[in-house]
Amino acid sequence: MADQISENQSQNASNSGVTAETPASNNPLSRKLKKVLDTRLDNDKDTLEALKALSTFFTENTLRSRRNLRSDIEKRSLVINEEFLSSFRKVKDQLDSVYEDVRAMNDCCQDMTDRLKTSQSQTRDLINQTTQLQAESSKLHLRMKVANAFLTKFQLTEAEIRALKGGRDSHSIGKEFFSAVKRVKDIHQDCKILLRTNHQTAGLEIMESMAVYQEAAYERLYRWAQAECRLVTNDSPDISSTLCEAMAALQDRSVLFKYTLDEFCAARRSAIVRSFIDALTRGGPGGTPKPIELHSHDPLRYVGDILAWLHQVCASEHEHIGSLLRMCSKDGLEDTIKGALTPITEGLCRAFKVRVEQVLVSELTPVTLYKLENLVQFYTVTVSEMLDKNAAMVDTLNDIKSLSSTLFYNSLTCHTSKLLDQVELPTEELAPPSSLMSSLSLLQDILSCKDSAVLSAEHRQQDYQKILRTVVEPLIQMCTVSASRLNTIEMAVYMVNCLHQQQVVLSLFEYTESHLELIQAQIDAHLDTLISEDASYILNKLGLAVIYSNMQKTSSNASLLPDMGAEAIKSAMVKFDEFMVRPDNYHFYQMSLLKANKHRDIIGQQACVLLLTVYELIYKCIHTPEQGYSHPHSILPRTPQQVKTLLHLS
Secondary structure, three states: OHHHHHHHHHHHHHHHHHHOOOOOOOOHHHHHHHHHHHOOHHHOHHHHHHHHHHHHHOOOOOHHHHHOHHHHHHHHHHHHHHHHHHHHHHHHHHHHHHHHHHHHHHHHHHHHHHHHHHHHHHHHHHHHHHHHHHHHHHHHHHHHHHHHHHHHHHOOOHHHHHHHHOOOOOOOOOHHHHHHHHHHHHHHHHHHHHOOOOOHHHHHHHHHHHHHHHHHHHHHHHHHHHHHHOOOOOOOOOOOHHHHHHHHHHOOOHHHHHHHHHHHHHHHHHHHHHHHHHHHHOOOHHHOOOOHHHHOOOHHHHHHHHHHHHHHHHHHHHHHHHHHOOOOOOOOHHHHHHHHHHHHHHOOHHHHHHHHHHHHOOOOOHHHHHHHHHHHHHHHHHHHOOOOOOOHHHHHHHHHHHHHHHHHHHHHHHHHHHHHHOOOOOOOOOOOOHHHHHHHHHHHHHHOOHHHHHOOHHHHHHHHHHHHHHHHHHHHHHHHHHOOOOOHHHHHHHHHHHHHHHHHHHOOOOOOHHHHHHHHHHHHHHHHHHHHHHHHHHHHHHOHHHHHHHHHHOOOOHHHOOOOOHHHHHHHHHHHHHHHHOHHHHOOHHHHHOOOHHHHHHHHHHHHHHHHHHHHHHHHHHOOHHHOOOOHHHHOOOOHHHHHHHOOOO
16 A cells, blocks of 8 residues: 555656646645645655554555545544553553552551651660660670780680699600790780789789799709709710700709709719720720720820820710700800810819829830820810810810920930030041930921921920920030030031031921021131131141231331242242142141031132132232332232132132
8 A cells, every 4th residue: 555655656746747847826735735745755754654554454445445444544543542441441440459559558657657656765765775785795895805815815824834833744844834934934024014004913913923933834944954964974965855945945044054054064074984984994885996095005195095085075075065055045155065064074184184194204205205295285275175264174284285395395404414414525537426416316306296287387386496495505515515625626627517417407397597597607607717727727838827927017128038038939839839729638637527518618718718818918018019029920920810710719
């Protein structure tokens, strides 16, 4: 139907285009028709919907259908309105029912509201009272929490009290005990905060009760620790961590801590005294190592083994005490350990000192005594580092060191005194005496001791200086006394040989510079004597002594003096030429007795220097016209420079 209408509209539109060319008509019907035909149904949705609804019942486009269309539409509209009315009637009935229900509910609610207002007015006091009670209950609950927290913080539990008192098992200490002690200590500290508030009374009462618990706990801990310390008597004691924790806890009670440590020291003292006796007489487990007394015939090994055992024991006991106090505060711990070692090692002092002194006072050689002194010195320094400076063992070691040093220097002094009392006379070879050689061998053995290497450089220097003063100076004195009956040349040769031998020995060692300088000065003095004597001997042998002496006495006409003629001088110069060719044949025979070639070379060279000086004087005097010598070049054909060259003087 809508399609037909659209078609008709299209057709009418085309027709209207034709009619538009004709003059417009003023007929209303025409205008209305034109308006209908000009309407565009594509954009009129209401019209389209109406046409679609019309197509549902307008099925036949007949004349009758078109005439009855209006009535059909009105009938259909009436039917629809009746259906709408019927449907709304049901809705109205339901709304009426709902209205009745709502009104009933409103009445009920109003009734309940009235009743609630009545009840509220009647129960207002009860509600207020209930609210107050609830508020008080909350406050009480909060107070209860605070009280419980206070009790938890400032009171001990039953388990902690049992741990402190010990109960049936009062002889054992465990982790629960230390936890309880720490808890008591913390509570005691926390009470100091209470004393700063308004709860001073409670704070004081709690502090008093905690102090009682604390003192009882420390007393029990002290008794237990004392009993445990009495048991540490083995060579390698097993120190439990519980005992270490007990010592750490007892640090808060310095007196109890000291008494407990003294108990440990007493137990260890008796243990190491027993171990020392066993080491001396029985040896180690199974006989290894062997008893120290088996080596009593060897002083060095015997004393060395005792000192080594003592050092080992000091180190072991230092470690044991350190293990016992490992949980204690580190402040001053090393001083505490050293202080504890003092009574432990004190028990060894007498037995140790007696045995070492027995060895020292026996007939020992100076070398053995020096080795023992160095050994004792080394262990004195080593052991003293682990002990307190006022320890009895340190004093004992210092006494033994002083005794060994005294005996050693007494032995050296006795040896040198014997040399001075029984001075050995020089032999014809003017060689160093056997007593000097044996003394120098002894000195060399002493200074060569390897044991002195363990000492510091300062100690070695002090020892060497003292030893050299004790030995070298008396040896020089002995040589001087021994050479006192010899003539000048023999005495000088003998002293140079003796001093040179000492110089050779001392030059092998350090810290001998001062004595080497002293010896060298004396050697130089004796060499000067020998040089002077040798030069005088050669001058006399060459016949130049008289000529030199006369020329020193006169300033003119020397040729007129006896033995100062040209022939006499020429004869002396012939001998002088022979001397320059073979100078070794003109020295005194004692020069061959000098042991050191360098000394012979020095004497020979310096004597030639003196002879050159004499020749220069003679040469100058002869070439002086006032002396009255004619043809001086024939008397002395060589100049001093030529003589110097021939004598190989630089």
